[in-house]
Amino acid sequence: MMYNRQKLLLQVVNSMAEKGISSKTFLVKAVFLLRQRLGFESIGYDFFPYKYGPFSNVIYEDFTALEKEGLFDEANLCLTKNGKTFVDSLKKSNEVSSEIQGILSNFSGTLKIKSFVYENYPEFTVRSTSQKKEAVKENGFCSIGYEGKTIDSFLNELIQHNVSLLADVRQNAFSMKKGFSKSLLKNYLEKAGIAYLHFPELGIESEKRKGLNSAADYKELFEDYRKNLPAKKEKVAEVKELSKSEKVALMCFEADKNFCHRGVLADFLNAEVVHI
Numbered sequence: 248m249m250y251n252r253q254k255l256l257l258q259v260v261n262s263m264a265e266k267g268i269s270s271k272t273f274l275v276k277a278v279f280l281l282r283q284r285l286g287f288e289s290i291g292y293d294f295f296p297y298k299y300g301p302f303s304n305v306i307y308e309d310f311t312a313l314e315k316e317g318l319f320d321e322a323n324l325c326l327t328k329n330g331k332t333f334v335d336s337l338k339k340s341n342e343v344s345s346e347i348q349g350i351l352s353n354f355s356g357t358l359k360i361k362s363f364v365y366e367n368y369p370e371f372t373v374r375s376t377s378q379k380k381e382a383v384k385e386n387g388f389c390s391i392g393y394e395g396k397t398i399d400s401f402l403n404e405l406i407q408h409n410v411s412l413l414a415d416v417r418q419n420a421f422s423m424k425k426g427f428s429k430s431l432l433k434n435y436l437e438k439a440g441i442a443y444l445h446f447p448e449l450g451i452e453s454e455k456r457k458g459l460n461s462a463a464d465y466k467e468l469f470e471d472y473r474k475n476l477p478a479k480k481e482k483v484a485e486v487k488e489l490s491k492s493e494k495v496a497l498m499c500f501e502a503d504k505n506f507c508h509r510g511v512l513a514d515f516l517n518a519e520v521v522h523i
Contacts, residue, residue, distance in 0.1 A: 249316075257319065258343075273357045278306060279292075279301040287400075295371075295406055300361065390504055391497070392498070392499055402436070411494050415499075469510075483516065
């Protein structure tokens with residue numbers, strides 16, 4: 248199945264080729280500007296601050312997928328013959344096409360578009376190697392759920408809150424949502440300069456999560472979890488000790504901490520916790 252974002256990516260590459268531009272940096276910055284102007288629903292990519300400004304893991308994963316389909320040549324940053332035929336056959340959004348052409352008209356090269364992005368979106372340059380800024384070291388707690396987030400928007404929120412360590416408090420660090428199972432998540436985090444630790448002891452057994460249909464069901468579940476936390480005081484103490492030198496994010500799935508055990512854990516820690 249071809250995603251709309253992948254069709255967009257091919258369209259941008261094709262339009263760049265017509266202008267004689269062949270640069271991954273330019274491409275990523277162009278798609279970033281499209282995302283900022285038209286929103287995620289139209290563009291399909293999120294970004295987080297990386298070594299060269301805003302970056303998207305998903306764009307690079309789509310490079311691989313499109314190359315496997317025989318539509319894209321990543322090494323030369325161009326469409327194949329089949330890719331060109333495919334793009335020519337697409338029904339294109341006038342709004343998106345207009346924005347693409349506007350970006351290509353306004354920025355003739357990589358240096359110009361990079362300068363514009365760095366000047367206008369400084370929050371996405373905080374990890375840039377070209378910025379001579381020392382990272383601000385923080386400690387303490389926050390909490391986050393990955394429900395409804397892409398891996399790139401998730402990383403962006405962690406970085407914007409100066410998180411240096413993610414504490415995964417799921418009992419089973421597996422997810423059907425791409426990017427959030429243990430090994431892959433750890434790789435993404437390390438790439439973004441964030442450490443990862445798994446605390447399965449602070450999770451809730453899968454069996455106990457079945458049949459949660461009402462607020463009363465959640466209340467009963469969390470009362471049981473709270474009752475058993477004192478027996479896990481060594482792991483709780485370990486997490487608290489880490490927060491003295493690191494900005495620790497407690498992570499589970501649910502977006503709303505009121506429907507997630509991390510909200511109960513945050514209260515039990517007896518510490519200030521910012522819920523992202």
